Amino acid sequence: MRANARQSHDAGIELLKIVELYKQFRPELDGKTALKLAILGHPDLGERYTGLPIRRGGGREVKNFLLNGGSVPHLTRER
Numbered sequence: 001m002r003a004n005a006r007q008s009h010d011a012g013i014e015l016l017k018i019v020e021l022y023k024q025f026r027p028e029l030d031g032k033t034a035l036k037l038a039i040l041g042h043p044d045l046g047e048r049y050t051g052l053p054i055r056r057g058g059g060r061e062v063k064n065f066l067l068n069g070g071s072v073p074h075l076t077r078e079r
Helices: 005-025 031-041 043-050 059-068
Strands: none
Touching: 005 031, 005 043, 031 043, 031 059
């Protein structure tokens, strides 16, 4: 889905709100990692923000990471 500049901007604002929540929950997260998690956990917003396809089903991995730690899930499928 190709988003116009306004849609991309609005998606970015929503993602930044999610980033702040994630950083409150896990203060050790840096902004870049928190943004990747927000994009993976909310693929529709991520696609509007980046203009790229984001894999589905990552929300469960993000939740698991936030609750249990471990390695950061990937935005794209592993080949």
